[in-house]
Amino acid sequence: xxxxxxxxTKMTSVDLKNALHNGGPxxxxxxxxxxxxxPKIIGDCGLDFVFIDTEHIALDRSQVSWMCRAYSAMGLPxxxxxxxxxxxxxxxxxxxxxxxxxxxxxxxxxxxxxxRGASKLRPLKGKRLNEALEGKLPDQLADYILGFNENNLxxxxxxxxxxxxxxxxILDIPGIDSVLIGPHDLSSNLGLPEKYxxxxxxxxxxxxxxxxxxxxxxxxxxAWGDVSSQTxxxxxGANLIIHKADVIFFKxxxxxxxAEIRESLGIKSTGSTVGDVNLSLIHI
Numbered sequence: 001x002x003x004x005x006x007x008x009t010k011m012t013s014v015d016l017k018n019a020l021h022n023g024g025p026x027x028x029x030x031x032x033x034x035x036x037x038x039p040k041i042i043g044d045c046g047l048d049f050v051f052i053d054t055e056h057i058a059l060d061r062s063q064v065s066w067m068c069r070a071y072s073a074m075g076l077p078x079x080x081x082x083x084x085x086x087x088x089x090x091x092x093x094x095x096x097x098x099x100x101x102x103x104x105x106x107x108x109x110x111x112x113x114x115x116r117g118a119s120k121l122r123p124l125k126g127k128r129l130n131e132a133l134e135g136k137l138p139d140q141l142a143d144y145i146l147g148f149n150e151n152n153l154x155x156x157x158x159x160x161x162x163x164x165x166x167x168x169x170i171l172d173i174p175g176i177d178s179v180l181i182g183p184h185d186l187s188s189n190l191g192l193p194e195k196y197x198x199x200x201x202x203x204x205x206x207x208x209x210x211x212x213x214x215x216x217x218x219x220x221x222x223a224w225g226d227v228s229s230q231t232x233x234x235x236x237g238a239n240l241i242i243h244k245a246d247v248i249f250f251k252x253x254x255x256x257x258x259a260e261i262r263e264s265l266g267i268k269s270t271g272s273t274v275g276d277v278n279l280s281l282i283h284i
Contacts, residue, residue, distance in 0.1 A: 010075025011048050013099035013151045019048075020153075020178045020218030024239030028079070030222065031071075032247045034063040039070045042246070051222070051242045053081045054093075055104050061096060068097030079155060085111045087118035090154075094119060100153025102180060107162045112173045119154045120175040121145055153177045155220070155240075158208050159185035167208065171215045178218025178240050181208055196225065202236075209237030224248065 011019075011026075019026045026048040031038065042050065050071050054064060068078040077099035082089035090101040103115050113133060117124070121132045124145065131137060132145065154175055158167060159182040170176070183196055186205075192198045209219040220240025221233050230241055262269050 011077060012075070013072075013077045013153060016049055016077045016099065017153055017177055020240060021216050024218065025234050025241055026239065027241050027243060028076075029243050029249075030245035031067065032057055032245055034059060034067060036066075038246070039067075039074060042071070043074045043076070047076055049077045049079055049099070051079050051081070051102070052098075053102075055081045055083050061092070064093065064098075065096035068093075068099075072097060072099060077153075079153065081157070085115060087114045090115055090118040091122060094122070094152055099151065100155055100177065102155045102157060104157045104182070105159050105163075105185065106156040106170065107160055107166060109166060109169045109173065112156055112170045112176065115154060115156070116173055116175045119152050120149050122149055122152075155180050155218070157182050157185075160189040161204075164204055164208060167211050171211065171217060176217055178220050179208060179212045180220040180222065180240065180242075181205060183221060183223060196223075196229075205233070206236045209233075213237050213239070 016026060028047050028049040028051050029045075030051045030053055031042065032053075052059070052064060052067055059067075064080060068080065071078045078097070079100045079102050080093040080096075080098040081102035081104055082093055083104075085103045085106055090103065093101060101115065101119050103111070106112055106115075117129050117133055121129060122145075124132050132142075137145065155178045156170065156176060158164065158170075158179045163170070167179075171179075183201075183205075184194065187193055187195055187198075187201050190201060190204060192201050195201055205221065212219040218240050219238050220242065221238050222242035223230060223233060224244055230243060233241065259269055
């Protein structure tokens with residue numbers, strides 16, 4: 001039987017969670033533009049989810065909230081990366097309509113534990129939250145908390161050598177739905193900035209994918225390469241692919257077509273119209 005996420009159909013956050021734990025792959029892109037016109041365009045692109053990044057993109061809370069609610073209503077669960085691995089920021093974006101929290105630069109078990117509390121044990125706080133993190137809740141309250149947070153996803157960025165070293169212990173924390181590799185940060189931390197074909201980098205990537213999938217946890221990457229490179233990541237074990245960004249597709253398209261127009265008119269090209277798109281526009 002072909003899983004439902006194999007088709008271009010509307011997806012709920014629960015569908016996305018099931019896909020991450022049980023198979024996939026699921027495919028999305030980074031949405032930079034907060035334009036109210038944009039969801040109409042994005043809705044026809046065959047995406048399974050959208051990725052909204054408040055760590056690197058200047059978006060205010062009201063913009064993030066309407067983006068989340070618009071895309072959710074369209075069947076595109078919004079995953080929102082928060083500015084820092086803060087439980088308070090995680091709670092805030094979930095209140096604002098995010099289907100899931102993406103927590104940047106996780107290296108320590110305690111960080112993942114605190115984010116679990118913010119995303120999977122809401123609305124508990126203080127002493128009661130500490131009891132919940134230790135598994136000491138009355139059955140009735142535990143059942144309520146489980147249902148209350150059923151739709152929330154927690155995704156942790158693995159972006160450094162210390163994070164890889166601690167990955168087994170991080171994955172011991174219940175409630176993590178996926179890991180997500182930030183290739184720019186990871187390659188830089190390994191001393192191989194933007195060397196995405198380097199064997200050492202690829203070995204670390206495969207290690208992360210393999211360990212996550214062995215635990216039944218999703219394995220993702222936000223990558224900027226072509227179709228063959230994305231396929232390679234899936235073959236290595238990824239089941240969550242964030243493919244480029246809306247601004248990258250715009251730049252690729254407009255630059256190529258303007259160059260073609262100039263060529264057809266016999267106009268000498270001016271400016272940068274050839275070569276690779278500058279992926280350093282957004283460092284992920």
